[in-house]
Amino acid sequence: MSNRVGREPCIHENCQLHNAVLGEYTEVGLYNVLENTKLNDFSYTGRFCTLQNVEVGKFSNIADMVRIGPTDHPLDRPTLHHFTYRRMKYGLATTDDELFFQRRAEHKVYIGHDTWLGHGAIIMPSVRIGNGAVVGSGAVVTKDVLPYTIVVGVPAKPIKQRFSEVAVRKLMEIKWWDWSYEIIKARLNDFYLPIDEFTDKYYKAGD
Numbered sequence: 001m002s003n004r005v006g007r008e009p010c011i012h013e014n015c016q017l018h019n020a021v022l023g024e025y026t027e028v029g030l031y032n033v034l035e036n037t038k039l040n041d042f043s044y045t046g047r048f049c050t051l052q053n054v055e056v057g058k059f060s061n062i063a064d065m066v067r068i069g070p071t072d073h074p075l076d077r078p079t080l081h082h083f084t085y086r087r088m089k090y091g092l093a094t095t096d097d098e099l100f101f102q103r104r105a106e107h108k109v110y111i112g113h114d115t116w117l118g119h120g121a122i123i124m125p126s127v128r129i130g131n132g133a134v135v136g137s138g139a140v141v142t143k144d145v146l147p148y149t150i151v152v153g154v155p156a157k158p159i160k161q162r163f164s165e166v167a168v169r170k171l172m173e174i175k176w177w178d179w180s181y182e183i184i185k186a187r188l189n190d191f192y193l194p195i196d197e198f199t200d201k202y203y204k205a206g207d
Contacts, residue, residue, distance in 0.1 A: 043061075139154065
């Protein structure tokens, strides 16, 4: 991903986008599938990712081969096969089972701001990933993840908090991810400060 990004989304080759909304400075990696997806400003996906029924916050870092919102099969029917809801594909009916697809879409995933989803992670439907959270490579997330928490494993479990409770509370109030491009550029050097110096500076300023 060496291409420079700008206000217009950067979409790499061989991607399929259906009902996808992309913010400014976003990047969609090679061979991605985005369906019923919103990718907010500065967020990006690596290669071979599939996102369905998801809203991704700003500054989210999504590594290669991440799967968000994998759809389910009908467990309560005599067959799991999709001929019962993709009926037209097999010439079995003149319409598909739209109610089934609607129920799928309602199990939406929310990925917070400034998150990192590691290589090959799977985020199950209806899960919320909090701001600043980290999901380890290969993890399968079946439950909500609190802000600034690191989770790993199958199923994913928390192993540590990135920062102290005080720092997290200040970051959640500062909401630096809502700063404009110009403000971020002007304050770039501050993003290299120790976390407590950063939070003290901008929390006190009420910014």
